[in-house]
Each structure stands twice: as C-alpha cells, then as structure tokens.
Amino acid sequence: MVRIVLDAGHGGKDPGAVANGLQEKDITLAIVKHIGRILGEYEGIEVHYTRVDDRFLELEERAVIANKLKADFFLSVHINAGGGTGFESYIFNGNVSATTITYQNVIHAEIVKAVGNITDRGKKRANYAVLRETRMPALLTENLFIDNVNDAAKLKSEQFLLQIAHGHVEGMVKAFGLKKEKEKTKVTKPTKTQYDQEVDAAFEFLKQHGVVTQDRRNEPVTRAQMFLMLHRFAKNILKE
Ligand SMILES: [Zn+2]
Known part of the structure; x- marks a missing residue:
C-alpha cells in the first residue's frame, strides 16, 4: 500500500500568486482534487490531503501532516509567477534519497508528456520548507505561470487542469507501479490441460x-x- 499526501499550495488568507483574474490557491486545490479523484481508480494507494477547502496552513503544518501519517510520498502542487512560462518541478536541494530523484524524473516526464506543447523548464532543486521538513520523498510542481497571459488562459480551462492532473497521476502510476482497480477483479479463464x-x-x-x-x-x-x-x-x- 502506497500512502501519499497531496498538498494544494497556499489557501485561506494566503492566495499565493495572483494575476489575470486568477488566484494560485484556487487552481492548486482544483488540480489536487482532480489528482485525488483519478487516483481513486487505482488499487494499492491511499490518498490523503493537507487541505480540501480554502483554508490557511503553515508550511510546517503541511509537512507535519505527512510525517504523522508516515506517508510514502508527498506531492505539493503550485502555480508559478515572476515572469516566465511553462512547467518545472522541485525536490529538496539537500540530502535526498535515490528514490526521490527517480520519482522526480518519472513524474516530471509524465506531466510534460500529458500537458504537451509547453516549455519544460527542467527538474530543479530548492530549499523549500515542504520539501525539507517532510521525512519521505517529496516533490513540488510549478504548473505554468499565473502572470503570463498565455499560461493564465490555459489555467482558466478546466480541461487543461484535468490534463495537468492526469500527468501527475500517470507519473505516480509509473513511479509506484499502480494498477487500475478493475484489473484486480478480472477473472482469468483457466486453460485446459x-x-x-x-x-x-x-x-x-x-x-x-x-x-x-x-x-x-x-x-x-x-x-x-x-x-x-x-x-x-x-x-x-x-x-x-
Ligand atoms: Zn506557490
């Protein structure tokens, strides 16, 4: 059983980046909810959330939730800002396990593949609190730029958010070797001797x-x- 914690960036009094009529906290929550729902189609995975509504949580609290659950994987979803375009992902820039690096490689690739036609800004490392304080492999994704007009137009599309979510799910399916729930119940016809x-x-x-x-x-x-x-x-x- 793989236990994962989905973390929708920001929330409540902290909207995150705000531009083009969008607030980062709303988009991250929408993506995370899609991810959790789609993961429900798979067996051998247990999904938890740091928040499922518009509430404020300190960065440390998010890590504490995952640590208390002894999660196997922590995924934090964000939207970028500051002038730029495209997708990038982060793992901690200190000591990380080989597993963490593998997860970043696999999940990053699947997101870029699923979203298509976006700038791949690369696999990066940073000293972000949620990556540093979590005691399990942790990945943070920055899904396009809210302050870029073209990126923002995409982020306004529910279909596009679903695509981003599917990319995250495909990555986790590959990283953890997940199988769809139905495959379990398929009856294999015994072959005659x-x-x-x-x-x-x-x-x-x-x-x-x-x-x-x-x-x-x-x-x-x-x-x-x-x-x-x-x-x-x-x-x-x-x-x-
Ligand atoms: Zn953010």
Whole structure:
C-alpha cells in the first residue's frame, strides 16, 4: 500500500500568486482534487490531503501532516509567477534519497508528456520548507505561470487542469507501479490441460459412434455400463 499526501499550495488568507483574474490557491486545490479523484481508480494507494477547502496552513503544518501519517510520498502542487512560462518541478536541494530523484524524473516526464506543447523548464532543486521538513520523498510542481497571459488562459480551462492532473497521476502510476482497480477483479479463464483436451476428443469420438451419450467424465462406471459400452464399441466401431 502506497500512502501519499497531496498538498494544494497556499489557501485561506494566503492566495499565493495572483494575476489575470486568477488566484494560485484556487487552481492548486482544483488540480489536487482532480489528482485525488483519478487516483481513486487505482488499487494499492491511499490518498490523503493537507487541505480540501480554502483554508490557511503553515508550511510546517503541511509537512507535519505527512510525517504523522508516515506517508510514502508527498506531492505539493503550485502555480508559478515572476515572469516566465511553462512547467518545472522541485525536490529538496539537500540530502535526498535515490528514490526521490527517480520519482522526480518519472513524474516530471509524465506531466510534460500529458500537458504537451509547453516549455519544460527542467527538474530543479530548492530549499523549500515542504520539501525539507517532510521525512519521505517529496516533490513540488510549478504548473505554468499565473502572470503570463498565455499560461493564465490555459489555467482558466478546466480541461487543461484535468490534463495537468492526469500527468501527475500517470507519473505516480509509473513511479509506484499502480494498477487500475478493475484489473484486480478480472477473472482469468483457466486453460485446459492436455489431459482434459484428450478426454474431450475421446468423448466426442465415442459419442459420434453411439458408444456413450453423456460426458460424466468424473463419475465412476458400473460393470453393466462397461458391458454396454464395450458392446456398442464392438458393434459400432470394430465392425466398420
Ligand atoms: Zn506557490
């Protein structure tokens, strides 16, 4: 079971970056909710959130939530600002596990692939509190620039936010080897053994020649039934 914590950046009195009629805190929450909902289609994963509504949380509180849960992965979703365009992701710039680096590589690639036609600003490292204070692999994504007119136009599209969410999910599916819930319930039809196939063929042959009528292959046979079968066999087959 993989336990993950989804962290929608900012919230409440902290709107995050604000531009082009958008507030970062609203977009991060929308993306995180999409991610959580889509992850619900997979088995072997437990999803937690630092917030599911418009409330303020200190950065340390976000890390504490994940640490208390002993989560396996922490994902913080943000929208960039400050002049630029495109997507970038961050892991802590201090000591990180090889797993953290792998997760960043895999998830970053899937987001860029899913969103398509955006500038890939690269895989970066920084001393962000949520990355530093969390005691598990942690990734922070900066999903386009709210203060860029073109990026903001995309961020206003629910369809686009869904695409971003799908990218995050695809990344986690690959990183954690997740399987869809339905795949579990699929019944695999047992294949017939060579023995069964031979019994099938024998029954068909004997039935065609009027030696037997019913396939009761696992039932015992009486001497009387055996006499009849041998008699029919001699009459119908040997005399042909
Ligand atoms: Zn932010």
